[in-house]
Amino acid sequence: MSQDVPPAAQFDQTTVVASVAYVDGRRDHDVPLEEVHRYAGQEHSLLWMGLRNPPADLLSQVVRALGACEKNVEEMLEPHRRAKILDYGNMVLVVAPTVEVESERPLFGETQLLIGEGFLVTVRRGAVAPHTSLRERLEAVPDLLRRGSDYVASELLDMLADRYLAAVTKLETVVENAEQKLLIRGAKDADIRRLYRQRRDLLRMHTVISPMTEICRRLARVEMPAVDIHARPYFGEVADRIQRIDELINALREALAFAFEASQMIAQAQQNDTTRRLASWAAILAVPTAVAGLYGMNFEYMPELKWEWGYPLTLSMIGAACGVLYWRFRRSGWL
Secondary structure, three states: OHOOEEEEEHHHOOOOEEEEEEEEEEEEEEEHHHHHHOOOOEEEEEEEEEEOOOOOHHHHHHHHHOOOHHHHHHHHOOOOOOOOEEEEOEEEEEEEEEEEEEEEEEEEEEEEEEEEEEEEEEEEOOOOOOOOHHHHHOOOHHHHHHOOHHHHHHHHHHHHHHHHHHHHHHHHHHHHHHHHHHHHOOHHHHHHHHHHHHHHHHHHHHHHHHHHHHHHOOOHHOOOOOOOHHHHHHHHHHHHHOOOOOOOOHHHHHHHHHHHHHHHHHHHHHOOOOOOOOHHHHHHHHHHHOOOOOEEOOOOOOOOOOOOOHHHHHHHHHHHHHHHHHHHHHOOOOO
């Protein structure tokens, strides 16, 4: 079986990020690809292999060397758009989406975790952030690595939950800025387009992340040969964390919706206020317009047409009527 695995020199060095054997929780040595098959089923050692955007021939040869069936190989070779968990008896495949925010937009990728007795293979596609920090933290505490591949997998999923939270926190700042703009200056065309894009991004994040809650709960509750009973509670804790993160995403979507509705109500109130002001001034100006229109007809017999005080009296009556209307509109809040 070892002859089926190509030598490492044929592949880009960035593809095989790490291939390390741990004995009793302590880092022992780097494992070449042609020796991967020796660690399948080991009880006192753990092979933790990390691959990044591996070519199909490398990935298929590695997982076959670890005893994966053809269906498992085919599943790992295919890109996935949704989270997934598959139990193959001697190993479990978990497909977990990754979310990273760049330039206020989420970037999606995937991380596959192949959990088996004596080995853990992680395959990253489209994910930028490495697993180096987690590996260093676990290597500093050998008792954690000694627990096996299923416990390391729970730590990896917990790290992905941390990155979900980091991505949502960045978008939370974006949402708060959008709320302030909508409430202060109202919704303009560019703001509405940006708002729609932000709500769509949050919906995509919800669609991608929410299935991970059920997957982690399944790892915590369903009996699987590759997952020890003592490791299940850790997956349950990860499920609770991801559920809270998903609730935060939904809350941000609702906040954007409420902000948009509030800006629309503010704009409508401003329009109504403007309409009332225009209507008030139109009513006030209608008085002199009507009187001037009557006297502008040039009829011979008009009220007080030839009286000496007719013109001042008419102006006084117009001013009084306009003053009364202004006072009434001002008192009612229209002006």
